[in-house]
Amino acid sequence: MTASTQMIEEGTALEVDGLVKRFGDLTAVDGVSLTVRAGECLGLLGPNGAGKSTLIRSMVGRVRQDSGRVTVMGKAAGSTEARMALGWVPQELSIYPRITCRENLGSFGRYYGLKGQTLKDAIAWCLHWAALEEKQDDVAKTLSGGMKRRLNMAAGMLHRPKVVLFDEPTVGVDPQSRNRIFEMIEALRDAGTAIVYTTHYMEEAERLCDRIAIIDHGKIIAEGTNEELVEKTFGRRSQVLARFDGETAAIEAWAGRHGGRVKGETAEFTIEQAGEIAPLLDDATKAGLELEDLTLRRPNLESVFLHLTGRELRD
Amino acid sequence: MIALKRDRGALVLSFVLPLAFFSIFAVIFGRQGGGTPTVKLIVVDQDQSQASAALVKGLQSESSLVVMMKPEAKSKSAPAPADYTAATAEAAVKAGDAPVALIIPAGFGQHPIAFGPDAGGSTLELLNDQSDTIAPQIVVGLLQKAAITSMPSAMADEGMKYADKYVGGFTPAQKAKVDEELDALRKAEADGKTGAGSGDSGNGNSGNGSAGAGIVAVNVRAVVGENKKSPMISFYAAAIGVMFLMFTASGSAGALLDEAESGTLERVLSTRVTMTKLLAGKLVFNTGLAFVQLTAMFLWGWSAFKLDFFSHLPGFAVMGLCTAFAVAAFGMLLASACQTRAQLGALSTLVILIMSSVGGSMFPRFLMPESMQKAGLLTINAWAIDGFTKVFWRDLPVTDLWPQVAVLLGVGVVLFLIARRVARRWEFS
Ligand SMILES: Nc1ncnc2c1ncn2[C@@H]1O[C@H](COP(=O)(O)OP(=O)(O)OP(=O)(O)O)[C@@H](O)[C@H]1O
Numbered sequence A: 001m002t003a004s005t006q007m008i009e010e011g012t013a014l015e016v017d018g019l020v021k022r023f024g025d026l027t028a029v030d031g032v033s034l035t036v037r038a039g040e041c042l043g044l045l046g047p048n049g050a051g052k053s054t055l056i057r058s059m060v061g062r063v064r065q066d067s068g069r070v071t072v073m074g075k076a077a078g079s080t081e082a083r084m085a086l087g088w089v090p091q092e093l094s095i096y097p098r099i100t101c102r103e104n105l106g107s108f109g110r111y112y113g114l115k116g117q118t119l120k121d122a123i124a125w126c127l128h129w130a131a132l133e134e135k136q137d138d139v140a141k142t143l144s145g146g147m148k149r150r151l152n153m154a155a156g157m158l159h160r161p162k163v164v165l166f167d168e169p170t171v172g173v174d175p176q177s178r179n180r181i182f183e184m185i186e187a188l189r190d191a192g193t194a195i196v197y198t199t200h201y202m203e204e205a206e207r208l209c210d211r212i213a214i215i216d217h218g219k220i221i222a223e224g225t226n227e228e229l230v231e232k233t234f235g236r237r238s239q240v241l242a243r244f245d246g247e248t249a250a251i252e253a254w255a256g257r258h259g260g261r262v263k264g265e266t267a268e269f270t271i272e273q274a275g276e277i278a279p280l281l282d283d284a285t286k287a288g289l290e291l292e293d294l295t296l297r298r299p300n301l302e303s304v305f306l307h308l309t310g311r312e313l314r315d
Numbered sequence B: 001m002i003a004l005k006r007d008r009g010a011l012v013l014s015f016v017l018p019l020a021f022f023s024i025f026a027v028i029f030g031r032q033g034g035g036t037p038t039v040k041l042i043v044v045d046q047d048q049s050q051a052s053a054a055l056v057k058g059l060q061s062e063s064s065l066v067v068m069m070k071p072e073a074k075s076k077s078a079p080a081p082a083d084y085t086a087a088t089a090e091a092a093v094k095a096g097d098a099p100v101a102l103i104i105p106a107g108f109g110q111h112p113i114a115f116g117p118d119a120g121g122s123t124l125e126l127l128n129d130q131s132d133t134i135a136p137q138i139v140v141g142l143l144q145k146a147a148i149t150s151m152p153s154a155m156a157d158e159g160m161k162y163a164d165k166y167v168g169g170f171t172p173a174q175k176a177k178v179d180e181e182l183d184a185l186r187k188a189e190a191d192g193k194t195g196a197g198s199g200d201s202g203n204g205n206s207g208n209g210s211a212g213a214g215i216v217a218v219n220v221r222a223v224v225g226e227n228k229k230s231p232m233i234s235f236y237a238a239a240i241g242v243m244f245l246m247f248t249a250s251g252s253a254g255a256l257l258d259e260a261e262s263g264t265l266e267r268v269l270s271t272r273v274t275m276t277k278l279l280a281g282k283l284v285f286n287t288g289l290a291f292v293q294l295t296a297m298f299l300w301g302w303s304a305f306k307l308d309f310f311s312h313l314p315g316f317a318v319m320g321l322c323t324a325f326a327v328a329a330f331g332m333l334l335a336s337a338c339q340t341r342a343q344l345g346a347l348s349t350l351v352i353l354i355m356s357s358v359g360g361s362m363f364p365r366f367l368m369p370e371s372m373q374k375a376g377l378l379t380i381n382a383w384a385i386d387g388f389t390k391v392f393w394r395d396l397p398v399t400d401l402w403p404q405v406a407v408l409l410g411v412g413v414v415l416f417l418i419a420r421r422v423a424r425r426w427e428f429s
C-alpha cells in the first residue's frame, strides 16, 4: 500500500514489522520483523510457548496486536484482500468431524466465496494435492491421524492463496505421512507460493526451508539459511562431545577450565582445529576422569539453538 | 458425585429447576384465600332497576370477580369511556378483554327470580369465550349467590311462596352453606379438572345452553369459538409449539459452541466471512428451521385434530415467522452466552421451562393470577401464544396482530444484537 512497502522488494508477499502482542503481563510476540518472498519458505523454529502460533495468528489477522504491522500482498492483515490472499493451516485440527472430506472442503470453499464449477474444481485440486481422493466420501473423524492432518491442510488451500502459513502441520504424524506432507509443501513452494512453516523439529526446517528464523520468548534471535546460522554462531568451529565416567563436580570443574559446558554426563566444547582435542583429554586424565565416548561433529541448528538460548529445542 | 462436580451446569439444574417450578406452580395455584382465579366480568345493566343495581352490587362485593361496567380508560387524562352496551360488551369478549360478559336485560327488575327454567322470569344473558371454560361456571355460581344474598326484597315479592319450599329462610348459616358449595365448585375447577389438561373442553356447557337450575335464569352464549370443532387445539399447538421451538433453536444455535471448540469457528473467521455475517446467516437458518417446525406442528393439528389451519394461513405465516425469528435470536443469545454444550443444555432447560410455565405454554395464562399474567408478558411464549390465539381463536384480521408482531420482532432484534456483542469474545484474541 504505502510507498515503502512497494520499494522494499519486488515480490515481497508477507511482511511483518515491529510486531508486539501481549497477553496480560506476558509478551508472546516481542518486536518481530520479517519478510517472505514469493516462492520462498521461511521456517519459524522455536520451543513450546515461543510465540510461533501467536505470530502466525497475527499474520492471519486473528490477533489484535499491541503494536507493529503485518501486510499480506501489500494489504493490511485482516482486510478482505489479505484474507483472500492468505491460507492458514492451524496447529490444532480445525475440520468438521461429522461430515465427509468433500463436504468439509465444500464448506470452507463457500466461506471463501467459491461456488459452482469453481468450487468443484477447487475441491478436486485440494483432494488431489492432499492425496485424499480415495477418502473423499469418508467422514472426517474416521480418517487416520495423518489423513486428518492432510485434510486440515487442504481446507486452507481452496482459494489457492499466494501466501500459506503452516503451523506445525506434522505434529503427531507418522514418518510416512510426514513425507507426504513435505511433498505437498514442496509442490506449493515450487509453484511460487510464499510459505511460513512453523516447527520445533530442526530436521524439518533444514529440509523444507530456504530461510530459518529462530524464535524464543517472542523474539527472533537469529535468522538466515541453515548454513548462515551455523556459520554466524560457530564460524568454522566444530563441536566436541565427550562423555565421562566420574564425579559430576570434577567433570564440571574440568569443562569450566576449557570453556565448555556440561549437560548430564556429556561435556561439550567448540574447537577451531582437531589438534585442540589432545590437550583437553590430557587434562581430563590428570583430573582422574575416565573417557567413555568422544564425538566430533559439525554444529547443526540444534546446536545453534542450544548455543543461543542455553536450552534444548525440545525438552 | 464426581460426575456432578464436573458438570456444574447439571448440578445447578438439578437443584434450581425443581425449586423454580415448585415456586411458579405454587404462585399459580396456591395463593392464600382460596383457589379461584380472579375473573374479569363485564356487566351491562340494561334494566337500571333497584333489583339489577342490587345484583350488580352483590357481584361487585365478590372478591373473586372484577366487575367492569365500562372499558378501562386508555390514559388518566382521557375522558372516561362510556358504559358497556350489549354490542360493545360482546366485542370486548371477542377481543379477549374479559372472558365473560353479563347482560341484565330490561325488565329484569319486574321478574328477577325464576325458579326453574320455565318459570317465566327474565333471563340473564352471559356471553363467554369458549377458551376459558372456568370463568362462566364461576360467574353462574356467584350470580346465584348474589341473587340470593343481595335481593331479599325481590325474593320476598316474587318468590314468597317458593321461598320456603326451595330455599328456606336466609339465616347466616344458610348463606354460609351456599358459600361453601361455591367454594367446593371453585376448588374442583382450580384443581385443573377443567380446562388445563383436556384438549377438548366440551365440558357440558359449551355452546349455547342455559344454566338455569338456580334462582335466576341465566342463558350462556359463547361469542368466541362457538363454531370451533376442537376449541383448545390451536391454543396447544401454539403453546407447546413455542416451547419446543425454543429447545430446537437453542440446540441448533449450539452448533456455534461445537465450532468454537473444534477450532473451525476461528478458521471460518479467517475466510471472507465476518462474525456478523456468520451470526446473521445462522439466524436466518434457525428462523427457517423454527418456522418449518411450527408449520409441521400445525399441519399435524390439522390432519389429526381438525385444526382449522388453511383458512388462517396469512395470520399463521405472520405469527409463525415472527415467533420463529424471536425464538431463533433467543437461541443464539443462549448459545453465545455459554462456554460448552453441557452448560447450554443446562441453561436452556432452566430458562425455557421457566419461560414456558410463566408464559402460558404449560397452563393457560388467563387462569393465572393477575401478577403472574403480567410477569408472563416478559416471555416470548406469552406474546406468541396471544398472537396465535388472535388468529385461530378470535379470527381477528392480520392487522390486529401488530402488538405481537412488534414485540416479537423487537425482541428478536434486541436479542440478536446482544448475542452479537457477546460473541465478540470469539472474534479476536
Ligand atoms: N489467547 C491467549 N491468551 C493468553 N495467553 C496466550 C494466548 N495464546 C497464547 N498465549 C500465551 O502466549 C505464549 C506463546 O504461545 P504460542 O501458542 O504462540 O506458542 P507456540 O510457540 O506456538 O508454542 P507451541 O510450540 O507449543 O505451539 C504462551 O505462553 C501462551 O501461553
Ligand SMILES: [Mg+2]
Binding pocket: A052, A053, A054, A091, A167, A168
Ligand atoms: Mg503453536
